[in-house]
Amino acid sequence: MATTDQNKTKKVQVRRFKPEENPEKHYLNQEKGLWAWLTTVDHKKIGLMYLASIAFFFFIGGVLALLLRTELLTPAQTFIDADVYNQVFTLHGAIMIFFFLVPSVPAALGNFILPLQLGCKDVAFPRINLASFYIYVIGAIFTFISITTGAVDTGWTFYTPYSATTGTSVLMMTLGIFILGFSSILTGVNFITTIHKLRAPGLTWNKLPLNMWALYATSIIQVLATPVLAITVLLLAMERLLGIGIFDPNLGGDPVLYQHFFWFYSHPAVYIMIVPGFGIISEVISTFSRKIIFGYWAIALSSLAIAFIGFLVWGHHMFTAGQSSLANMVFSFLTFLVGIPTGIKIFNWLATMYKGSIDMKTPMLYAMIFLFLFTIGGFTGIMLGALAVDIHLHDTYYVVAHFHYVMMGGMVMAFLAGLHYWWPKMFGKMYNEFWAKVTAVVLFIGFNMTFLPQFVMGSQGMPRRYFNYIDQFQGFHQFSTIGSYIIGVAFLMMFAYMMHSLFKGKKAPANPWGSRALEWQVSSPAPLHNFDHTPVIIHGPYDYHQPMSEFQLGIATSHNGHHAGEPVTVEKSVTDKV
Amino acid sequence: MSGHHVSSAKFLWGIAIALFFLTFITVAVTWITIPEPWNVVVAVAIAAVKALIVVLFFMNLWWDEKFNTLLFIMGVVFFLLLIGITLLDTLYRVDPVPSF
Amino acid sequence: MAQTSAELEERLDHLQHHFVDSDQQFDSSKMGMWVFLVTEILTFGGLFAAYIVYRSWYPELYLEASTELNAFWGTVNTAVLIGSSLTVAMAIRSAQLNQIKGLIINLWITIGLAVTFMVIKYFEYAEKFEKGILPGRYYSYDGLEHEKANIFFSIYYMMTGLHGLHVIIGIGLMLWLVKKAKQKVFHSGYYTPVEITGLFWHLVDVIWIFLFPLLYLID
Numbered sequence: 001m002a003t004t005d006q007n008k009t010k011k012v013q014v015r016r017f018k019p020e021e022n023p024e025k026h027y028l029n030q031e032k033g034l035w036a037w038l039t040t041v042d043h044k045k046i047g048l049m050y051l052a053s054i055a056f057f058f059f060i061g062g063v064l065a066l067l068l069r070t071e072l073l074t075p076a077q078t079f080i081d082a083d084v085y086n087q088v089f090t091l092h093g094a095i096m097i098f099f100f101l102v103p104s105v106p107a108a109l110g111n112f113i114l115p116l117q118l119g120c121k122d123v124a125f126p127r128i129n130l131a132s133f134y135i136y137v138i139g140a141i142f143t144f145i146s147i148t149t150g151a152v153d154t155g156w157t158f159y160t161p162y163s164a165t166t167g168t169s170v171l172m173m174t175l176g177i178f179i180l181g182f183s184s185i186l187t188g189v190n191f192i193t194t195i196h197k198l199r200a201p202g203l204t205w206n207k208l209p210l211n212m213w214a215l216y217a218t219s220i221i222q223v224l225a226t227p228v229l230a231i232t233v234l235l236l237a238m239e240r241l242l243g244i245g246i247f248d249p250n251l252g253g254d255p256v257l258y259q260h261f262f263w264f265y266s267h268p269a270v271y272i273m274i275v276p277g278f279g280i281i282s283e284v285i286s287t288f289s290r291k292i293i294f295g296y297w298a299i300a301l302s303s304l305a306i307a308f309i310g311f312l313v314w315g316h317h318m319f320t321a322g323q324s325s326l327a328n329m330v331f332s333f334l335t336f337l338v339g340i341p342t343g344i345k346i347f348n349w350l351a352t353m354y355k356g357s358i359d360m361k362t363p364m365l366y367a368m369i370f371l372f373l374f375t376i377g378g379f380t381g382i383m384l385g386a387l388a389v390d391i392h393l394h395d396t397y398y399v400v401a402h403f404h405y406v407m408m409g410g411m412v413m414a415f416l417a418g419l420h421y422w423w424p425k426m427f428g429k430m431y432n433e434f435w436a437k438v439t440a441v442v443l444f445i446g447f448n449m450t451f452l453p454q455f456v457m458g459s460q461g462m463p464r465r466y467f468n469y470i471d472q473f474q475g476f477h478q479f480s481t482i483g484s485y486i487i488g489v490a491f492l493m494m495f496a497y498m499m500h501s502l503f504k505g506k507k508a509p510a511n512p513w514g515s516r517a518l519e520w521q522v523s524s525p526a527p528l529h530n531f532d533h534t535p536v537i538i539h540g541p542y543d544y545h546q547p548m549s550e551f552q553l554g555i556a557t558s559h560n561g562h563h564a565g566e567p568v569t570v571e572k573s574v575t576d577k578v
Numbered sequence: 579m580s581g582h583h584v585s586s587a588k589f590l591w592g593i594a595i596a597l598f599f600l601t602f603i604t605v606a607v608t609w610i611t612i613p614e615p616w617n618v619v620v621a622v623a624i625a626a627v628k629a630l631i632v633v634l635f636f637m638n639l640w641w642d643e644k645f646n647t648l649l650f651i652m653g654v655v656f657f658l659l660l661i662g663i664t665l666l667d668t669l670y671r672v673d674p675v676p677s678f
Numbered sequence: 679m680a681q682t683s684a685e686l687e688e689r690l691d692h693l694q695h696h697f698v699d700s701d702q703q704f705d706s707s708k709m710g711m712w713v714f715l716v717t718e719i720l721t722f723g724g725l726f727a728a729y730i731v732y733r734s735w736y737p738e739l740y741l742e743a744s745t746e747l748n749a750f751w752g753t754v755n756t757a758v759l760i761g762s763s764l765t766v767a768m769a770i771r772s773a774q775l776n777q778i779k780g781l782i783i784n785l786w787i788t789i790g791l792a793v794t795f796m797v798i799k800y801f802e803y804a805e806k807f808e809k810g811i812l813p814g815r816y817y818s819y820d821g822l823e824h825e826k827a828n829i830f831f832s833i834y835y836m837m838t839g840l841h842g843l844h845v846i847i848g849i850g851l852m853l854w855l856v857k858k859a860k861q862k863v864f865h866s867g868y869y870t871p872v873e874i875t876g877l878f879w880h881l882v883d884v885i886w887i888f889l890f891p892l893l894y895l896i897d
Contacts, residue, residue, distance in 0.1 A: 231724030243815030244832035653716035657723035
């Protein structure tokens with residue numbers, strides 16, 4: 001074992017802990033009953049509760065999207081009127097962003113997987129973790145009150161002055177989002193502390209799974225950006241309640257200032273959504289290429305770089321809003337910089353696959369789809385970041401298509417990759433590989449049918465958020481609508497085989513993918529307290545050239561104090577015994 | 579352990595007295611007239627010194643883990659980014675429509 | 679320190695199962711609190727940003743409108759908060775040294791000072807409300823020439839209001855600490871809630887240290 005500094009490392013006796021196959025006791029069948037679930041502080045159950053919630057909201061948001069697309073089948077009114085259309089697209093955006101995308105990977109998958117990958121028994125503050133879930137629920141309740149008392153028609157961005165004057169229920173919606181922000185912040189606090197303080201012995205920073213680096217970067221953005229959203233929506237709420245006039249030009253305020261505040265959160269927020277997706281893709285690509293990840297530090301640090309640069313570019317949403325031309329130029333220039341760390345990641349993933357022995361399982365298929373779609377989304381983003389081009393494309397379907405390529409083609413596909421990847425660990429069941437692959441292909445086709453025409457439409461001048469349009473766009477719109485139905489069908493298929501897997505699926509082995517990562521070295525489903533031993537890490541999570549036995553080590557004696565990821569030396573003689 | 583620094587009562591009183599004194603200075607400088615931009619600079623500078631004293635010696639960052647200091651610095655830096663870049667817009671705006 | 683330290687070393691009832699030892703738990707809580715304080719800095723940061731932007735646009739507004747604020751009571755309140763920071767630091771020191779009585783006394787003094795702060799704040803607000811200096815569209819004072827005077831006071835009310843809310847939360851937290859201290863929950867091996875409430879309280883103080891010169895002492 002490489003030990004550079006003898007003074008800093010600690011000698012421990014280890015032995016191998018082989019994960020139990022088909023465990024009798026696991027986290028799903030201990031502590032049964034509804035009450036036990038609702039009051040659980042177990043990160044895995046909280047993760048599943050989040051997963052169920054975001055699935056519910058994804059369904060609602062998806063139905064709203066299909067309503068929009070159906071309305072757009074004909075140039076004039078098809079079946080809903082203009083006001084309802086405005087409310088539907090606002091809700092589609094707000095629900096998908098605040099209730100699905102932001103919590104999807106960190107709060108649902110992240111909660112489940114983070115302590116398992118760190119080799120600890122729970123997150124640092126389990127009760128705060130549960131509180132964050134309930135705060136999310138309370139935020140959701142406020143949003144539903146808003147929907148039933150007049151809905152919102154401002155778009156998910158709540159731009160002033162319209163949001164300060166419209167007759168709809170903006171106040172409840174903004175309060176809901178204010179509350180939701182706390183949920184996001186608490187998750188971030190929990191993750192940062194857990195990653196710093198609760199790593200298993202031997203899990204030094206240079207052995208941290210890239211998914212952890214991505215969640216770490218995400219948590220930092222959550223913690224730094226969300227409070228500004230909180231104060232912004234609070235000011236907006238006060239604007240409606242008291243007319244404080246900071247954003248409302250009727251009272252002497254400045255509406256563009258609202259946009260600054262809003263995008264200071266909401267631009268980094270798109271990285272809250274996509275960066276954890278990057279983490280999943282790193283795990284999946286390395287696992288299914290059976291190969292050490294190419295450029296570990298480049299990928300890890302580029303996550304942090306994206307998190308940082310993401311804070312400097314918010315003004316590219318405001319090129320036509322009347323901000324100073326100096327600010328426009330600075331923001332445009334900085335926007336291009338985001339392409340660098342993102343490109344670094346894409347190249348490293350490609351290099352990882354090069355000469356690997358690729359196993360095209362469903363998660364890997366989604367990772368491929370991700371690479372393809374996200375690259376398109378990224379490139380069109382560069383075009384939108386160019387000042388002159390953006391004047392033409394601003395507020396057109398080109399932006400809509402770009403955003404959906406990044407968020408749905410990128411983030412949702414990464415989420416699905418992660419969901420399929422960790423599904424066996426979550427439920428101890430396999431899904432039907434054939435149907436999963438068919439669904440992925442259907443989804444891919446449907447997605448491109450929906451959003452590729454929107455690029456064309458947008459560049460020809462079709463504005464977004466419009467309820468009707470001129471006849472020349474009808475062909476594109478109809479093609480797009482048909483595509484959206486295909487997406488709907490794909491998700492129904494996914495729901496069907498996932499349910500089948502839950503109730504009738506084959507039992508999953510502890511490590512169905514042959515991964516070296518720590519979460520696969522416990523039984524499936526995971527034990528109640530994750531690890532019944534203290535795991536010891538001596539290799540990186542992608543060291544496929546090392547034997548599996550060296551990834552299943554734990555401290556031989558029952559309990560002795562260890563601190564976050566401190567370096568350890570392993571006594572070899574004991575290692576070999578097993 | 580880094581986190582368990584115990585300050586003496588005398589030391590804590592000393593810090594408080596320093597803070598009271600600086601509060602007095604902040605008020606006192608308003609009695610003399612300082613030209614326009616500098617009065618803000620002086621007021622904010624004294625406030626920053628006071629805040630720094632509180633953070634270092636009451637909140638124990640002086641003895642604490644380095645990462646906690648980094649967190650604090652990050653909070654301040656990102657606040658400065660928010661205001662700094664926003665000012666790039668608000669200070670250099672040209673009215674698109676005169677007298678709008 | 680009547681009790682022997684060996685006896686206290688034994689107390690581990692506070693240790694949660696997923697931590698290895700007390701120190702890990704303590705350091706984690708403290709780091710978690712610091713991360714939370716970062717979010718506090720940025721929450722208030724949004725308001726400070728609004729303040730700075732409007733001040734850069736209308737410096738004369740700030741000069742004029744701040745004369746309505748009473749610098750004397752502002753100074754008194756600054757002193758009150760600094761004093762409470764001192765007592766909260768003394769409370770932590772008492773907890774570290776196992777002086778539970780001192781801890782409770784210091785917490786009570788802190789609560790008293792915090793309440794004093796809020797009472798002074800109440801009289802300041804009441805005086806302005808009487809004049810018609812109300813927040814937002816309810817502003818009806820005509821003693822100020824500047825047409826954007828309402829915005830200065832909107833910012834003033836948002837900043838001091840949010841700060842006041844934090845003071846009230848702090849009072850609540852310290853009442854809870856007193857209750858726990860009376861139940862003999864805290865000792866030199868476990869005083870994490872006292873420590874992190876102290877951090878919170880000091881931050882409230884730091885925010886006020888900036889609010890005071892920026893709002894009251896412009897002229």
